[in-house]
Amino acid sequence: MDRPVAFMDVAVLPMDSERRLEHQVVVVQAGRITALGPLGRVRVPRNALRVRGAGRTLLPGLTDTHVHLATPTELPLYLVNGVTTVFNLDGRPAHLHWRQQVEEGRRLGPRILSAGPTFSEAMTPAAAKAKVDAIAAAGYDAVKIYNQVGREEYPALIAEAKSKGLLIMGHVPRKPGFEATMAAGQSLAHAEEIVYTAFNPGVEETFGLAALDEAKLPAVARRVAESGVSVTLTLTCFHDIDRQARDLDAFLKGPNIGYLPAWIQAGLRPGANRYHGRYNPTDLAFIHAAYPFQAKLAKALSDAGVPLMTGTDATNIGPVAGFSLHQELEELVAAGLTPFQALRAATTAPAAYFRRPGEFGMVAPGQRADLLLVDGDPLKDIRRVRALEGVMAKGRWTDKAGLASLLAAVPAAHAALRAGLVADFATDPVTAGRRLGEEDPLGLLGGDVLAEVMTREGAGVYGRILDVLRQADPASPLLKEEVGNNLGYALLQRRAFTQALAVFRRVCTDFPRSANAEDSLAEGLAKSGDVPGGRAHYRRALELDPAYGNAAEARKWLEAHPD
Ligand SMILES: [Zn+2]
Structure with a gap:
């Protein structure tokens, strides 16, 4: 060494x-x-x-300034592609642990910088301030802002993050809007965020081709430049979304998809894919047009002197860790940047954004x-x-042959992680639950593993595992609504209806005020052929919260399935 x-x-x-x-x-x-x-x-x-x-x-070495680290077994994929630093944009304690292990040379992977858990709901200014303080105290590098942050708490959140020395990164929160985000000095995690909010002000999440007005590009780029923020473009991610929406088969035949863990690949397949079959023709047309528009925006931002950064949004929505950074570099050059400007976005620009220019x-x-x-x-x-x-x-050198063998070992490592967890659940659910917290921080694998365990041992095992965890490890992520919900869908996707319904019912019992839990149960019942059951639970969901996320879809379903 x-x-x-x-x-x-x-x-x-x-x-x-x-x-x-x-x-x-x-x-x-x-x-x-x-x-x-x-x-x-x-x-x-x-x-x-x-x-x-x-x-x-x-x-x-290259930097990917927009990743979601899903499993420790994907970390070598960054290294074998020359990505030596990643910025993880929705952090959990496990990510800080992996970072420590990488720094100490006990785990092979890129250097990790991480935002804390995302601010993805409106809250009071005091609550936002407390969450920022907890993120700083835990040792994260940044706060990550999402669409739902409200007008009232946004200034408090920003001020507190600045006082704690945290970086500020994210989407444009819709209620404060583009101008407030620029004034706050918040950096942006996607070029598309600028499209939605600067070109389409006042229109929340509604796609409209009219928004793609090239005449506005110079003025918007100038405003971003004046604000001093950095922009992570994620053009490759948007390109991948467009491809998944329009031709999923071709996308899934991509050369590197096989390096994604099986449980992430499962979420990309027809039926589970979050972009395929989800848009009406108008939205599809918008997405298809918004992709080249963002390339033009990237060029305008570059010409205006905005510090641009390469990011991909790997791993769980399409882009494959490491490989996608090369696609992003090529996207930037196709957009009209010089190769030097593209490389700057992967090297000196992130170092300056992280305020470590002398370091890497x-x-x-x-x-x-x-x-x-x-x-x-x-x-x-x-x-x-x-x-x-x-x-x-x-300082640790790996030659070409070494890179090839690291890459070749990745699929087996994914599979071994999953098989080990399946075996653990059969014998010691408490240890298995803890391992999931350490190796599945985003809750993407837990559902898949439990689905396998239930398929082998029957639906009843789920309730027994949860009862054991509630006693022995109340903080277990498996007790979370989101994880239970994902598990239900993983089972539904396998058409394991008995198991899926057992899980959805348990989530409804554990989270009796959750409209989303009722909605999932309703969907499970409807898909398994129980229309009256679907009706009852969609109604219950709307009763709990008439404006919950899927409310419009639920009403549509109820209209189509009258008593
Ligand atoms: Zn992201």
């Missing part, structure tokens, strides 16, 4: 300006770059591992040794970044 590494006779993209230094030597010791200079003028330690650099280019994002002495060695010159052709000869993360 402590053996120095020297990249010999290599071309370097330092990324401090648009330049390429030929015939250089770069020395790395103890995780840092210690020397950079022309061949013959840099002293190479006698015991150094010498890596051939001729014909190759050394550039800083450049090839320079003193920087953390996060480096990519690629074949060819990415400044001439951005696709050369994919031609990895090796990756160095915090």
Whole structure:
């Protein structure tokens, strides 16, 4: 580990300006770059591992500034693609634990920065302030704002986050709106957020082709530039959404889908996919047109001097960890940015946004040794970044063969994690529940594992497991409404109706005031052929909350299925 590494006779993209230094030597010791200079003028330690650099280019490790880390077994996917830093935008304690393990060299993965749990509902200013304080105290780096944050608490939330030194990132909260978000200095997690709110003010979540007005691009870009915020574009994510909505079959045949865990792939398939079959023709037309419009927006933002960052929204809605960052770089170049500008969005721009410009994002002495060695010159052709000869993360060098074997091991690691949990639930549900908290922070695997356990052991096992957990581990994520709900849908997708209904009924019992729980039970009953049951529970859901998320759909269903 402590053996120095020297990249010999290599071309370097330092990324401090648009330049390429030929015939250089770069020395790395103890995780840092210690020397950079022309061949013959840099002293190479006698015991150094010498890596051939001729014909190759050394550039800083890449950053994905918009990910959702779903499972520890996906972390190597970032590294094998040269993504050495990720910004996780909906954090849980497990993410902080993984970060610690990566830093200590006990887990292989990119450096992790993380927002705390997302602000995804309206609350009082005092509650928002308390949540910010808890996020800061837990050690997260940022607050993540979502659409629902209200006018009243937004200023309090922002002020508290600033006073705690937290980064501020997210969607445009709809009630405060675009202008307030810019005035607050909140950075943006998607280009599409600008489309929805700056081009379509006052219209909440309603897509309209008229909003895509190119004449407004320069003024909007200027406003974003003046505010000083950074923008993560996620063009590749929006492109993937458009593809899933229009031609899911082709999307699922993509070359890297197989590296997603089976339980995430299941959520992308027809029936479970959240974009396929969900939009009417007008919305589909909007989405299809909004994708190239965002490419034009990206170019306008770049021309106006807005710091742009590469982000992908991997992993659970389509983009595949690591691979998608290369797609994003190529999207930026297709949008009209130069390869240098695209690379800046993946290196120095995130480092500046994270307020750590001296620490990473450049090839320079003193920087953390996060480096990519690629074949060819990415400044001439951005696709050369994919031609990895090796990756160095915090001084740890992995050559091309090493990257290939890391990648080849990923699908088996996903499968082993799942199989281990299935086995644990049969013998020791409390330990299995804790493991889920540690290895399934977003609750995506738990449902799938329990579905398997119930299919093997019968529907009754679910109630017994929950009763044990309630006694032994009341904080278990499995006791959460969301996790139970997801489990029900996982079972429904397998057409395991008896098990699905057992789960939905239990969630309704545990969360008797939840309209969403009643809605899920109603859907399960309707899909299993029990129309009167569906009617009763959709009505109950509307009684509990006439304006709940799926209320309009529920009314439509009730109209179509009268007594
Ligand atoms: Zn996201």
